[in-house]
Amino acid sequence: MRVIALDAEDDFDGWRxxxxxxxxxxxxxxxxxxxxxxxxxELFGSEAPATASAANFTVPRAFVDLARKAILHTDxxxxxxxxxxxxxxxxxxxxxxPLVRRVEGLAREVxxxxxxxxxxxxxxxxVEPDGARFVAWFEPDFHIVRANAGFxxxxxxxxxxxILTPEVSIHWDGATLAEGxxxxxAEAPDGDPVExxxxxxxxxxxxxxxxxxxxxxxxxxxxxxxxxxxxxxVPQLIAGAQAREAGMVxxxxxxxxxxxxxxxxxxxxxxxxxxxxxxxxxxxQTVFGEGPVDAAMMFVGEQPGDQEDLAGRPFVxxxxxxxxxxxxxxxxxxxxxxxxxxxxxFKFEQRGKRRIHAKPDAGEITACRWWIEQERALLRPKRxxxxxxxxxxxxxxxxxxxSRERGRALELPGGGEAWITVHPSYLLRxxxxxxxxEEYARFVADLKSAAHT
Amino acid sequence: MAxxxxxxxxxxxxxxAKYDASCASSGxxxxxxxxxxxxxxxxxxxxxxxxxxPDGRCISLLKILLTNSCIxxxxxxxxxxxxxxxxxxxxxxxxxRLTLSFYRRNYIEGLFLSSGIIGSSNYTMEQIxxxxxxxxxxxxxxxxxxxxxxxxxxxxxxxxxxxxADRISINVELPTASGLKRLAPExxxxxxxxxxxxxxxxxxxxxxxxxxxxxxxxxxxxxxSTQMIVGADAATDRDIVSRAAxxxxxxxxxxxxxxAFSPIPDASAVLPLQRPPLMREHRLYQSxxxxxxxxxxxxxVADAADDNGMMxxxxxxxxxxxxxxxxxxxxxxxxxxxxxxxxxxxLGTRAVDKIVAARRGRRLTLADIGRLTVSLAKVRPxxxxxxxxxxxxxxxxxLQLPKPAAKQMELFG
Numbered sequence: 097m098r099v100i101a102l103d104a105e106d107d108f109d110g111w112r113x114x115x116x117x118x119x120x121x122x123x124x125x126x127x128x129x130x131x132x133x134x135x136x137x138e139l140f141g142s143e144a145p146a147t148a149s150a151a152n153f154t155v156p157r158a159f160v161d162l163a164r165k166a167i168l169h170t171d172x173x174x175x176x177x178x179x180x181x182x183x184x185x186x187x188x189x190x191x192x193x194p195l196v197r198r199v200e201g202l203a204r205e206v207x208x209x210x211x212x213x214x215x216x217x218x219x220x221x222x223v224e225p226d227g228a229r230f231v232a233w234f235e236p237d238f239h240i241v242r243a244n245a246g247f248x249x250x251x252x253x254x255x256x257x258x259i260l261t262p263e264v265s266i267h268w269d270g271a272t273l274a275e276g277x278x279x280x281x282a283e284a285p286d287g288d289p290v291e292x293x294x295x296x297x298x299x300x301x302x303x304x305x306x307x308x309x310x311x312x313x314x315x316x317x318x319x320x321x322x323x324x325x326x327x328x329x330v331p332q333l334i335a336g337a338q339a340r341e342a343g344m345v346x347x348x349x350x351x352x353x354x355x356x357x358x359x360x361x362x363x364x365x366x367x368x369x370x371x372x373x374x375x376x377x378x379x380x381q382t383v384f385g386e387g388p389v390d391a392a393m394m395f396v397g398e399q400p401g402d403q404e405d406l407a408g409r410p411f412v413x414x415x416x417x418x419x420x421x422x423x424x425x426x427x428x429x430x431x432x433x434x435x436x437x438x439x440x441x442f443k444f445e446q447r448g449k450r451r452i453h454a455k456p457d458a459g460e461i462t463a464c465r466w467w468i469e470q471e472r473a474l475l476r477p478k479r480x481x482x483x484x485x486x487x488x489x490x491x492x493x494x495x496x497x498x499s500r501e502r503g504r505a506l507e508l509p510g511g512g513e514a515w516i517t518v519h520p521s522y523l524l525r526x527x528x529x530x531x532x533x534e535e536y537a538r539f540v541a542d543l544k545s546a547a548h549t
Numbered sequence: 550m551a552x553x554x555x556x557x558x559x560x561x562x563x564x565x566a567k568y569d570a571s572c573a574s575s576g577x578x579x580x581x582x583x584x585x586x587x588x589x590x591x592x593x594x595x596x597x598x599x600x601x602x603p604d605g606r607c608i609s610l611l612k613i614l615l616t617n618s619c620i621x622x623x624x625x626x627x628x629x630x631x632x633x634x635x636x637x638x639x640x641x642x643x644x645x646r647l648t649l650s651f652y653r654r655n656y657i658e659g660l661f662l663s664s665g666i667i668g669s670s671n672y673t674m675e676q677i678x679x680x681x682x683x684x685x686x687x688x689x690x691x692x693x694x695x696x697x698x699x700x701x702x703x704x705x706x707x708x709x710x711x712x713x714a715d716r717i718s719i720n721v722e723l724p725t726a727s728g729l730k731r732l733a734p735e736x737x738x739x740x741x742x743x744x745x746x747x748x749x750x751x752x753x754x755x756x757x758x759x760x761x762x763x764x765x766x767x768x769x770x771x772x773x774s775t776q777m778i779v780g781a782d783a784a785t786d787r788d789i790v791s792r793a794a795x796x797x798x799x800x801x802x803x804x805x806x807x808x809a810f811s812p813i814p815d816a817s818a819v820l821p822l823q824r825p826p827l828m829r830e831h832r833l834y835q836s837x838x839x840x841x842x843x844x845x846x847x848x849x850v851a852d853a854a855d856d857n858g859m860m861x862x863x864x865x866x867x868x869x870x871x872x873x874x875x876x877x878x879x880x881x882x883x884x885x886x887x888x889x890x891x892x893x894x895x896l897g898t899r900a901v902d903k904i905v906a907a908r909r910g911r912r913l914t915l916a917d918i919g920r921l922t923v924s925l926a927k928v929r930p931x932x933x934x935x936x937x938x939x940x941x942x943x944x945x946x947x948l949q950l951p952k953p954a955a956k957q958m959e960l961f962g
Contacts, residue, residue, distance in 0.1 A: 189910050191903035192917035215597045219654045230653060250581035251590040255653060270585065290650050296556050297651075300563035301612060302602035306809075306827060311605025315598065326600055333603050359624070362731035369727055372785050373857050463857035466783055 099129045102175075105263075106239040107132070108167050115179050119153065125183070130175040158188055165203035168210075168239045174202055209238045214247050216320045219257060220288040230257040233284035233323055241266060245273055260284050281323075291325040298326035304337035356389045356474055363470055367440060373463035375441035375456070380405045385436025385471050393547065394434045394477035395419075396468065396487040398519055402451050405442035410435050415521035419483075422520065422536070426543035436471055438490035439464045461490050469510075478512055479505075481546050484519030502542060505549065517542035553637055555647065561637040565617040565628055566663060570776055570808035572598075574609040574658040574693040577715040577771040587689020589652060589659070591715065596658050596693065610661040610695060611651055615639055615676055619665030623722070623733035625781050625810060628665045638667070641679045648684060652692055659693030659715070660684070666699060674702035674710070681713035693771075700740050704747055708768075711751055716771040716803070719744050721796065724789045728782025745800040748773045752801065772803035779830055781810040785858030786829070787851045790836050794847030797840070807833040832860040839867060842898055843891045868894040871931060881933040883912050895927035 100114035111130075118128055163178050171177075181188075181199055188196055219230035230252070241259065245266050248257065258267045260279035267274045312330075321327035364384045370376060383400035386409060403413035411419050423430050439460055444451040456464075468490055472480065482488040488496035491514055498516055505513040517539060526532040553561075574596025581590040598607035616638035617628040627634055639647075648660045662680055666673050677696055684690035696714040698707050711717050719741055723729040726738045748769065755768035775796060779789065793805040809830040836853070839845040853870035854860050861869050871878060871894050880889045882904055890901045900921045907913060907921075915937040919925040930939045 186910060190907045192907050192913060192920045194920070197920050211597070215599050217655050221654070232655070247590075250583055252588065252653070252655075253582045253585050254588055288654065290654060293556055293559060293647070294651060294654070294656050296560050297563050297611065297613075298600065298602065298608070300560045301567050301608060303567045303604050303606075306604040306606075308605030308827075309603055312601040312603050315607070316601040324600065330603055337603065359731075366725075366727040366731050366783060369725075370783055371788070371858075372783060459855065459857050463785075463859070 097127060097129055098123050099131055100175075101131045103133065104239070105132055105170075106168050106242055108164050111163075111167055111175055111178070115182060116153070118179065119183060125176050125179040128176065128179065155182060156188065162188065162199060162203050164243075165206045166199050168206045168243055169202040170238055171202055174199075177202075206238050206240060209236055210240050210244050212320065213240060213244050216316075216324055217248075217259060218324055220285045221290070222285045227256065230255055231285050232257070232259045233279070233281050234259055234261050235319075235323065236261060236263075239263065242275075249273065295326050295329055299329055299333060302333055304333075304340035307334065307337045307341075309334060360389050360471075360474055363467075363474065367467055370440065370467070372466065373441075373460045375439070375443050375460055378444070379441035381408050382440050383408055383410055383437060383442070384440060384467075385410060385434055387434030387436075388432065389434070389475055391432060391434035391475060392478045393428070393432075394436065394472065394475060394480045395483060396480060396491060397435070397437045397483045398486040398521075399437050399439035399456050400442045401453055401521075402442065402444070405451075410437050414524060415519070418520040418523055418536075422540045422543055425540045426547060428543060428547050434471075434475055434477065436468065438468060438487045440467055456486060458489070461486060462493075465490055465493070472510070472512070476512065479546055480508060480512055480514045481543070482514060482516045484517075484522065487519070488514075488516050503545065515542065515546035517546075555639075555643055558637040558639055558643070559613065559647065561635050562613045562615075562617055562639060565614050565634070565665075566612045566661075568627065568808065569612065569661075569663065570606075570806040571695070571718065571774055571804065572607050572609050572612065572661070573716075573774075573804065574695070575771070576803060577693060578767065580691040582689070582691050587691055588649070589690050589692035591659075591691065591693050599656055599658065609658045610693060611648055611657045611659070612661040613639070613644070613647075613663075615641075615644065615662060615664035615673070615680070616667055617665050618667050620668075621666055621733070621735045623736065625722075625732050625778055641676055641683060644680045645683045645688065648692075649688060649690065652690070657692075659690075659695070661695040661697075663697035664699070670699045670701035671703050671706060674699045674706040678706055678709045678713065681710065685713050695771075698744065698748070700736060700744050702744075707744065707747060708751060711748065711755075711768040712766055714769055716774060717748055717769045718774040718776070719748070720776045721745075721792075722776075722778060723782050724777050724779070724784040724792045725782050728784060732781060742800075745773065745775070745796075745802075749800040773800065774802055774804040774806065775800075776806040776808055778810050779807050779833060785854070786833060786836070786860045787854045787858035789833060790840075790850050790854075791847050793837060794840060794850075805837060807837075828862045829860070832862065832866060836860060836866045839870075843867070844888055845870070845892075865894070867892070868927075878931045879933045879939050880931060882918060883908050883933075883935060893928055893931045895922055895924050895931075897922075 098118065100118070102110040102114070159182065166174055166178060177195065177199055181195055184195070190196060191200070213234055213236055217232045217234050219232045222229050222231055241261050241264050248259065249268060252268070254270065256269055258265060260283060262280070263278045265276040265279050267276060316327070321330070367382045367384050370382055376382070383404050397411060400410060401413045401415065404410055404416070410416070420430060439456040442451070443454045443456050443460070445454050480491060482491050485496065485498055488498065488501070491508060493509070496516060498518060501516045505515060508514045518535070520539070523532060523536050523539060526535060575594065577591045577593065579591065579593045582588050596609050598609045600608040602608055614628070616636070617634065618636045618638060619626070619628045619630055622630040644660070644662065651657045652659070660680070662677055664673050664677055681694050681696055684694065694714045695716040695718065696710045698710055698717050698719050700719060707717070721738070721741055722733050722736060729736060729738055751768050752772060755765060758765035759767070777789070777792070784792070789807070796802050796805055807830050809827055836850045839850050840847060849870065850866060851858070852873060853866040860866050871892065877889065877892065880893055882890065887901060887905055890896055890904060891898065903921050904913065904918070907917065912935040915925070915929070915932070915934040918928065918932065918934055922928055929937070932939065
């Protein structure tokens with residue numbers, strides 16, 4: 097057994113010399129005991145003889161970089177692992193090799209620790225007789241403090257600072273870096289008036305509508321929290337987030353601002369160039385909703401038909417006429433309601449000269465939901481009546497059975513109540529005159545209950 | 550009106566800045582303050598996130614507005630003229646002192662300064678530039694500075710901004726011109742794009758001059774970026790991806806940020822009041838990565854969308870693309886070209902680099918690949934290794950796709 101003594105846990109140069117000698121003397125990695133600092137020696141070991149022939153051999157730069165990082169790990173096997181890797185032919189070429197993976201894993205953990213130290217060190221200002229000094233307390237996982245000092249010297253060269261850690265302390269006086277023994281948290285200053293400002297900033301820059309705690313914990317694990325002033329706020333920020341978001345939505349419409357009319361006109365104009373689904377390619381134009389923007393009731397049909405497509409207005413064709421008549425009988429003035437469609441472009445199949453209505457599919461309904469949601473958000477109608485299955489699907493975002501749900505008020509996601517009934521074109525298609533009369537009466541009754549319940 | 554102290558102003562003006570998605574402090578030049586004058590350093594690689602907020606976002610810069618007063622009335626913006634939020638205004642000196650005292654305590658990488666428009670565009674821009682000038686010249690600040698430029702400001706002021714800042718940006722705001730017209734009636738797509746083109750030219754010119762004269766001044770060495778709001782206009786994901794591709798191509802942007810529209814207090818009536826479609830935003834970032842790192846052309850990313858031009862929320866766009874173009878798979882890890890390996894769902898750029906390096910020496914098995922990726926289950930159906938050949942993808946119609954989380958669907962709806 098050969099014993100090689102290293103000055104410290106992060107003594108890369110000592111490791112390099114020891115390994116160099118071992119390689120030249122053909123001592124296998126398993127025949128070496130690595131000893132750090134004042135650890136007791138191996139019983140049967142012998143100190144490495146100073147190798148006279150310091151003839152160099154070269155290793156790839158990438159290996160040196162990797163070893164410099166991996167050596168800072170706390171894994172006791174790291175010195176031997178690196179030695180084994182070094183003497184292996186091909187070295188780092190094979191990233192899928194288990195040993196390469198293991199050593200790279202060590203280096204990766206060290207790099208992360210280095211990065212987190214650069215990120216999470218928090219200096220506190222202390223006033224000393226000869227000026228201000230910035231002192232931080234940090235608890236790294238690995239032996240990274242010396243290796244990381246350069247970063248803080250680059251960044252804070254004109255400041256006097258100290259970073260205290262359990263293993264070692266480093267001090268910069270503006271010109272030189274000095275090392276001291278490890279410290280305890282009690283030796284570090286507690287508090288700095290600027291921390292209150294920083295906490296204010298931390299609380300204010302957080303958007304409660306986007307709570308993603310898992311993401312935060314992934315990058316800022318709890319083990320770092322105890323030494324960062326801002327993290328003390330996290331529990332209350334999370335706890336208050338729901339309430340704050342609700343508050344944001346609650347107060348969102350305190351002042352309608354009287355711009356609904358203009359907003360609706362702009363929305364309608366924007367819809368004219370809608371290409372959210374392929375239906376716009378063959379339709380003549382977008383048929384947007386119409387009616388007063390302060391309407392208490394909104395009616396949602398399926399989609400424009402042939403005549404609506406040409407006129408650019410909803411419910412003007414045969415089904416629209418049935419609808420108008422039923423409205424009158426139900427005692428509803430069409431001038432006071434808002435009428436729109438779940439799908440805003442005409443879908444058809446060309447048969448000879450005729451354009452035959454085709455039912456919109458789920459994708460088209462979904463694509464068009466954006467518009468109807470905007471209309472509903474603007475008007476905020478107390479009651480929304482879905483005419484037919486397509487309209488119901490659009491409002492609820494899922495298939496709804498009309499026969500089961502008609503005749504009563506349902507709660508709409510996002511507020512307001514919904515009523516579901518058949519589409520007037522269904523009445524036109526019923527071949528049996530008796531059934532048609534009955535269904536028509538039922539339709540009128542549905543409209544009445546929706547309007548007057 | 551009572552004077553607000555700096556802390557009260559900070560609360561208002563940081564709160565007002567929380568809707569901006571960009572936070573990067575990366576990709577600048579290397580600078581240090583080792584000469585003992587001034588303070589700060591930057592790296593040419595990644596910036597540092599000094600903290601994370603409970604919304605999962607990195608806090609790397611002091612991101613604030615100079616003022617949240619504004620003469621514009623953009624509907625999506627909390628700071629618009631007609632909003633009744635509390636108003637505050639920092640002096641330029643307050644911002645400088647705040648930045649330095651936070652920086653000295655290692656809370657931040659630098660400053661990201663934006664502002665509502667007060668007085669005139671030029672006046673506002675002058676104030677923004679003055680903060681950066683003072684930090685750089687009076688205090689020799691060498692940390693990161695990101696300045697948001699005002700669309701109508703004098704090109705000379707924008708030039709000044711670029712000389713002090715690491716990154717400059719101007720928001721395109723909405724992906725469609727019609728959306729911009731509806732939600733930001735005082736802004737114009739043409740003016741925004743003119744400003745971007747101007748910044749792009751200046752960045753290219755100075756980069757070129759730097760090759761010839763070492764003393765040539767730096768202009769926004771970390772480039773320019775922009776942000777668009779997602780979910781407040783009718784644009785589909787396909788529209789957004791192609792808009793972003795156009796912006797990357799035309800203006801040499803470093804980044805396009807996507808910000809899911811979030812409900813704001815006292816919102817204009819034009820806006821939806823839903824929770825932001827966070828998963829949609831995430832899918833857009835993933836699409837963006839496909840273009841920037843994985844060699845996908847904008848049209849190919851758009852192909853990953855469904856018939857309505859929307860990305861699937863339940864699976865990532867790379868997997869969606871692979872399922873749509875099953876004929877391109879499986880790819881042989883031992884012989885397949887790098888470009889095709891990059892298209893394998895679950896293989897990142899690093900894993901691909903390692904595969905290409907490792908296969909020079911030997912043939913790789915499935916277990917080897919397992920050591921190089923996070924999820925072997927995900928990549929397995931798309932790969933051939935020396936000891937592995939998947940059953941034809943077409944037979945396993947939808948593989949073992951992760952079930953969509955109910956929560957995500959709700960966010961979208």
